[in-house]
Amino acid sequence: MQKKVLILEKNEHVYRLQGLSCANCAAKFEKNVRDIASVQDVKINFGASKIKVVGEATIDQLESAGAFDGIKVVPEKKRLEEHKKQSFWKKQSNITTMFSLFFTVLGYVFMFQVGEKNMATIGTFAAAILVGGWELFKVGLRNLTKFEFDMKTLMTIAIIGAAIIGEWAEGAVVVFLFAVSEALEGYSLEKARQSIRSLMDIAPNIAMIRRGDKLVEVDVDDVQINDVMIIKPGEKIAMDGAVLKGESSINQAAITGESIPVYKTAGDKVFAGTLNEEGSLEIRVTKYAKDTTIAKIIHLVEEAQAERAPSQQFVDRFAKYYTPAIIVIAFLVAVIPPLFFDASWSQWVYSGLAVLVVGCPCALVISTPVAIVTAIGNAARKGVLIKGGIHLETAGKLEVIAFDKTGTLTEGKPAVTEVISLGNLSRQEVLAHAAAIETFSQHPLASSILRKAKEEKVNELHANNFMSLTGKGAKATIDQTEYFIGSPALFREFVNIPKELQQQIRTLQTQGKTVMLLGTKTRMEGLIAVADQVRKNSRSMIERLRNLGKRTIMLTGDNQATGAAIGREIGISETKAELLPQDKLTMIKQLKEQYGKVAMVGDGINDAPALAAADLGIAMGGAGTDTAMETADIALMSDDLSKVPYMMGLSKKALNIIKQNVTFALGLKIVALLLVIPGWLTLWLAIFADMGATLLVVFNSLRLMKTK
Template sequence: MSSENDKHVYRIEGFTCAHCAGTFEKNVKNLEGVVDAKVNFGASKVTVHGNTSIEDLEKAGAFENLKVRPEKEKSKDNTQEKVPFLQKHMTIMGALLFLAFGLLSQFINGEENLVTVLAFASSMAIGGYSLFKVGLMNLIRLQFDMKTLMTVAVIGAAIIGEWTEGAIVVILFAISEALERFSMDQARQSIRSLMDIAPSEALIKRNGQEMTVRVDDIEIGDIMIVKPGQKLAMDGVVVNGNSSINQAAITGESIPVEKHVDDEVFAGTLNEEGLLEVRVTKHVEDTTISKVIQLVEDAQAERAPSQAFVDRFAKYYTPAIIVVAALVAVLPPLLAGASWETWIYQGLAVLVVGCPCALVISTPVSIITAIGNAAKNGVLIKGGVYLEEAGTLKAIAFDKTGTLTKGVPVVTDFSVLNDTDEQGLLSIVTALESRSQHPLASAIVQKAEQEKAPYKAIEVTDFSSITGKGIKGVINDTTYYIGSPKLFEEWLAGGLPVEASGKVQTLQQQGKTAMMVGTNQAVLAVIAVADEVRSSSKEVISKLHDMGIENTIMLTGDNKETARAIGDQIGVTKVQAELMPEDKLTSIKEAREKFGKVAMIGDGVNDAPALAASTVGIAMGGAGTDTALETADVALMGDDLKKLPYTVKLSRRALTIIKQNISFSLGIKIAALLLVVPGWLTLWIAILADVGATLLVTANGLRLLRVKE
């Protein structure tokens, strides 16, 4: 494989079908200077390893008249959307016109009349020009795809004098291709809408001057000015001003979020109120929205299990249809003396009905639509395989801190003992904790500032941390200790006072973390700190249970009493507490052995091993978190657990629709082929079955756009 420097990505315009994309990929691989190539049909992109030119790539796609441009280059014209309907489908309209003239001539002059034949032949030539160009080339190369089958069938129909049906088959096939192209464009539209979210330029302040700069030319450290009602063009940090920002485009949250100095903001979000000055922190290609678009497009190239099955099936299905068609055409005349013309016609009809258009498009249109819909709703699904796996989950494990809870501890109780001065003791405790790096220290500092307890002027000496148990320090010649009850059990000769021990037990039963404050002689106070449960956690767990996911597991490093209290409050079916990171990994492995398909949802950083070991790893708050975007299979872009039931619902709906599409595609083929037995299968019935199936499976797949929370 060539180095990354020899890797080039191009956007393609003009794909009509998945098989054509495969043909283009083979052609590109055969180009001089190309080491390898991979086409992403869903995103209309090709990744080329090696060196080649756009001209050579367009030659490789000449059979489809494909247009190629570098990935980062904007489309030079959007005329495709502005072309009038009649002009856009001029060949089909011309073919229909000649078909109508041929039918009229047939009614007046008869079927064998030269004018009639010429009219039908013209209709076939106009409507089937692109079909025949590719089909004949494939036939010469012995490459049998749907266009080869159609070409052989239409030419065969002309040879045996079935001009009317030959012309109808060509037109219906052209309509089928137009419908397929339209449906894929609709599925891709969700990705295009993401690309249009962020502005292409921004107002930048440099050297005291304001200027409008294209996003490609904006540098890290530039100050971006965002006025009310404007969208942010780049990711950054607020350095001046405050406002409410609508982040729906990134996180799916419909409620605007207040942003102040030092808060992170994202490209593509809408500034609703105040004037903001934002220091740019990322280049345009590294912004959150750019990464989301890139990951969504890459996800479309990942083969889902159902799509892999369809691809394998189609590989053997097309040659099998050719063999069946040949046997249908030859065996009855040879073995039973039947009419050669009749059974050759039946064989041609088998070729037409055997076209796997509907089957080939049944899965990708569903997956692309679902992944695009999820991205618009703040859920990043990184491949079709994860889309399908999420719909088959039997259990979901949750990291507690920051997932089921807010991850921000607050002081809930400050109970002094022995008539100690509460305000004075709070100041002493805060003076000590302000020197600590413990996660709970910030909660105590916040409590002191709310109570306006003076602590900054208090002098602390001999401050030290007691590993795993607490801290200590000397204030006014007295040594104070703050830590777990175990710390005081070791230090106090007479053990813990009954009153203090009772308070600790009560607080732990309430799901709170209890700490003690004291000296060598006595316990002075009991402090309780709790990580607040998210308001949505109980509702989400309840919804998952209603959806049939009966096993919900909470994993935490907290003590068992605290963990059990929070688990009961939220409603999870199982609580595993006092876990180290490696214990979480073991828990996931055990859950997979017991339940089969298990998801793990966490923050994507501390829980990386457990996320990787699960069937589907789901990261919370992916927006702005590179690690979450890179390590997880699914990322909930907002800090919103309510997206989880939506993700499961979308996955299940996608699975159902994929199964419906595959079953219907194969079922209608089998039903049409059975018409061969009594000799009822005709060319126009065959092509109608194919067009009808293609139309129905694409329309069915596009229903995934309507799935909401």
């Protein structure tokens, strides 16, 4: 079994596609590639315009399989800029469309001058049909011989039928309008895909690398891990790495969606595609080009576009039965009135052909994928990585959002909030003595005291004979006096803590703060309170969610007092404290049973069971951890909680647009079909309804690009 998996991976090839015009064409192209004898499996990604082939197939074979739609195949790693986009007006299909328009207009001129039945009029309209519809007919007739009834087959039958019953003018207009519809649809879809493709242009293709005493320009694919990259002010960073020398502000908007620059100095991580604004930097490369954060974002976004959302699965199933049903209806419209009611054959065959045209399923088929592709692209540019249409839809249906506390609602970095003198030492001296002891400590609270001491520039003292007192604190000798720092419980072993101080300690603890005392075995010298700081936007984010009618709950392993204090500060609906990972998992299951759809927001590592159990797992700080990007359904690339309400708003808007699209697509067709009853449905009106529905769906979906 393992050997087989290795073979599949070895024979897997991914290509980008140019010219893929519609969802039906994508399905047909996939089928044609699957029919190649040496191909074992194939999967097409219509949204990202990519195809994955397992097995052996040459580019010529693949392009031959897509020749019906003029599809060009480019290896995934080959840069798109080497294949310049063709101008809209220089495309062969658009040139023939303009000639078709010319002959159609000329045909109408002849019709008014010499009559509808004149050979010059018929010949001109026939030229318009052949010039504009030649590629359409080739595909349609080939499909007809194979009994494949797609959009082009239906159009071919309708146009040939119009010519047979003498409706040359209508046939020419239908060919022209269909060609315009195809061109505009292709242009609109390309605009939607471009929103993702623009991500690929973010990172430079060349990196300036120091090799010995020289600086050389190296293609990013040839850059090795531990190479030293030189970045000047105003340049984009080409590779992920860590700063070796220098300091600067880096604009990370391309990765995190945050436009406020982040200060970076030696040891800090930097990402490919971000902009160095001020100083020069020397950066040690830590990842290959294919593994950079931006490369992973692009890959995950493209994979997300391939995943069908529930609404899309429904539409696909519906369309499968819809097309044959339209063919049956068109046939019945054409034959029943003449056979049973002595009506005109030419009139009702014409109406049947119009039903075929108006029944083309194109607008219906693309109603969902275009909206999902556009929404996922919009989110990616704003630092929210949504890993599939199903997760996008779920975000709009959430009832409860559960949050981890540490590192999610709070900074995850304790900070000193109070330094109080209790004896002979001044406040500054209390902080200096505490910092001298904590210099040797590995405890998370120690770093907060050292940061505070550095920030206030207190005098540096030197401690000796350091010893950690597990679970209680630490001790060390300063100026030949033994000092202790630790919990109130530690000092109760040596001295009596006055009632007033005990009350002060309890008050600080109920505020969610950890209290440490400093002193000797005979007296207390100071009190230091430390607390995890609430993120600046936690309160406003919770308020926005409450205004949306969502229930918010905090799940924390911290003690009840700390959890309750943080919960009160940010205004969260409910707090559950002292929870182990398995308890959080149980809570998520209970919330799902009680309220319905539940999201869990955490760091992607410690909260893995709860993230997996929730209907939607949202990981914080995806740009900093590969785990967050890979495990969660949605990754917030920055630590910006305001993206949670944005993501839910985007999802709701996407769901509304999908509903509107399906309503437009079916509604316009139903109205057009009802026009058959009084005999008002003409071929040109049918194609206009079909074209209108398709363009309406595409342009309506593109509104998602502007969602803020």
